[in-house]
Amino acid sequence: MAMFKLKNRIQNYAWGSKTSMADLFGFDNLENHPQAELWMGAHPGGCSELEPLGELLSDYINKNAHEALGRYTTQRYGQLPFLFKVLAAHTPLSIQVHPNKANSERGFELETKKGIALDANNRNYKDPNHKPELVYALTKYKAMNGFRPIRHIISLFDEIALSSLEVELDALKTTQTKDGLKRFFTALMAFSGAEKLAILNEFQDVFERSNMSVMLQLAIGYSQSFAEYYSDDIGILAPLILNIVELEPGEAMFLHAETPHAYVKGTALEIMASSDNVLRAGLTPKYIDVNELISNTSFESIPLEQLKLTPISVEEQLRFPVPVDDFAFDVINVGHSVKEQYTRSAEILFCIEGEAKICTGGTYLTLRAGDSVFIPYSTSSYCHVGKGKLARAYN
Numbered sequence: 001m002a003m004f005k006l007k008n009r010i011q012n013y014a015w016g017s018k019t020s021m022a023d024l025f026g027f028d029n030l031e032n033h034p035q036a037e038l039w040m041g042a043h044p045g046g047c048s049e050l051e052p053l054g055e056l057l058s059d060y061i062n063k064n065a066h067e068a069l070g071r072y073t074t075q076r077y078g079q080l081p082f083l084f085k086v087l088a089a090h091t092p093l094s095i096q097v098h099p100n101k102a103n104s105e106r107g108f109e110l111e112t113k114k115g116i117a118l119d120a121n122n123r124n125y126k127d128p129n130h131k132p133e134l135v136y137a138l139t140k141y142k143a144m145n146g147f148r149p150i151r152h153i154i155s156l157f158d159e160i161a162l163s164s165l166e167v168e169l170d171a172l173k174t175t176q177t178k179d180g181l182k183r184f185f186t187a188l189m190a191f192s193g194a195e196k197l198a199i200l201n202e203f204q205d206v207f208e209r210s211n212m213s214v215m216l217q218l219a220i221g222y223s224q225s226f227a228e229y230y231s232d233d234i235g236i237l238a239p240l241i242l243n244i245v246e247l248e249p250g251e252a253m254f255l256h257a258e259t260p261h262a263y264v265k266g267t268a269l270e271i272m273a274s275s276d277n278v279l280r281a282g283l284t285p286k287y288i289d290v291n292e293l294i295s296n297t298s299f300e301s302i303p304l305e306q307l308k309l310t311p312i313s314v315e316e317q318l319r320f321p322v323p324v325d326d327f328a329f330d331v332i333n334v335g336h337s338v339k340e341q342y343t344r345s346a347e348i349l350f351c352i353e354g355e356a357k358i359c360t361g362g363t364y365l366t367l368r369a370g371d372s373v374f375i376p377y378s379t380s381s382y383c384h385v386g387k388g389k390l391a392r393a394y395n
């Protein structure tokens, strides 16, 4: 069976970079739009087309499910189980949590029963699926991921010493457990009106201080950049509560269900289960459902060392192990000698840099940086040769 070069949709969300995809991959941007996300996959929100005929990947998969996906994936998922993206953030994205699988099923059913339209702004659950994510940095990539250890949260809030949060901080000091953290976070999210403004005013005075611990300095740097866009959003306190993660190009991290996270700045590849379920927790003009958010958040601290993924090196490939089976992700170093690769599912290859020839069944395609190809399951193997780097999405 053939393989197909992909023509992918670019999403022009306001937070996107106007230059990063053009610089890295030479994508046209004549109208100077923000190029936030390039979607590779069959998701209805931005389905890839097969070149040269322009058929939608989703139509192709529906017509040829067993060849395209294999029997197992067809039966288990009924669709391409992953969505693969290039994401280029110029300004911060909202702080968010993705529900787990069971809650997604329950929430989707409940909101459908209540008759809340899929595109209504108070609709939380767009599909019954979970949305674990892996991020692989292409440039330096700034993000927040998971709760800091409680003792660090206490020491940061002790250092800023906001009188308007004294009661909540004392309560956290007395109960340094998941429950205590849940109460502290819930109290912060619940502030509104004058009370919230008092906290934020007092907090923004901290920005002027000259003497700070290193940990606070880094957090305040993030808060300051958030305050430029969302000065009256309680989310500007999030860097004191969540881990700050800065990935170097080539490093990756995993984002678990029920874990608050935010992408702040940088360009990365992102692979996720095919879902759009997002509960927002701040830094957003969009709808926040605090109760739903709290009941879908795990108040477990994650140490910083556990956030980055340690890849397993297999010959010329780096495999980034993930704790879900909706997707798998490798980075392949393409070299001068021809290598054969066996497929176990449908695959999407994206050329990160350089140039690679992909051959199968007597035909070949050349991929340059920014190009991608869909390889159906029934291809069973392909070879690559050239000089460059490929990202490999499969399941």
Ligand SMILES: [Zn+2]
Pocket (backbone or CB within 6 Å): 096, 098, 133, 255, 261
């Ligand atoms: Zn996310």
